[in-house]
Amino acid sequence: MSFELLRELCATPAAPGREDQFRQIVRRELEPIADEITQDAVGNLFAVRKGKSKSARKIMVAAHMDEIALMVRHINKDGFVYFSPLGGFDPRTLVAQRVKVHGRKTLDGCIGIKATHFTTPEDRKKVTPLPDLFIDLGLPADEVAELVRVGDPITLERELIPMGNFYCGKTLDDRVGVYTMIEAFKRMEQSDDDIYAVATVQEEVGVRGARAAAFGLDPDVGLALDITIAADTPGIEEQNHCVGMDKGVGIKVFDSWSISHPQLVDFLRELAEEHSVRYQMEVLPAGGTDAGGMFASRAGIPVGTLSIPCRYTHSVVESVHRDDVERCIELTRLFMQHSGRFRLQS
């Protein structure tokens, strides 16, 4: 496991629709092992390792490059920057955070907060709504006006660290999925099928890139790699934990964007059991992955998702267990390598 690569992936900005810089890193990693690498008009990246069978099918394994981010909505006369969300934010997680504003230059900034000395007990009970939050760039208004324009992307700032047995930082959703895809693609032996590792755009704003990618590629099977909610923390009852940390790779059955094909769920479970990869079944009441986009492409594609359990999702302290990451890489590798064994029964 390369912590350095995961850290680089987490640190490289990719607001939805602005994945260019990040895509270069994915390309750098996939190109040396791919038989061919291509990109579509909206920025999805496709790397293929050709299969050995004459009747090779197309298997699409997808992970999204974009992260939840912000966009400049308004700059006021004093040079404070107001923003719109790109993806699902809880405003409580934004207050007092550091950001990077990607203007004509990349600028450091912070999301301001009223000093506690000036807040009333009433104020402290309230959550500042997202439209009222602002960014301070530490620059005079005329300089801000020169460097920042409405529509510029903004990303959050937090370095990935090892924390006990976890990795903790921003954008593990879905950098750990992209990392898993790269590692499995590197480690797999040649499959019967053509294995496509697809790095997608614009997942966080409604699973848009994967739909376009799947339409273009027309795969026979689709597998998404993403994080899922580990709610095994104080204050949440056991029946609502969804999945637990260090309990294995999640084999998704359901979320609000997709129902995994039952035969694919069975196949993934069979592979995990055969090769003693620890796994857990996942039913997620909310949220979705690229599987939802692939499923709805063309005449419908059988899909599934392998998940990495993650605590504190969509915050700058997202946390995953390193053994769960390894288990997800291993089951993804097994799926890629043995995809030829999976045949849909009517």
Ligand SMILES: [Zn+2]
């Ligand atoms: Zn995600």
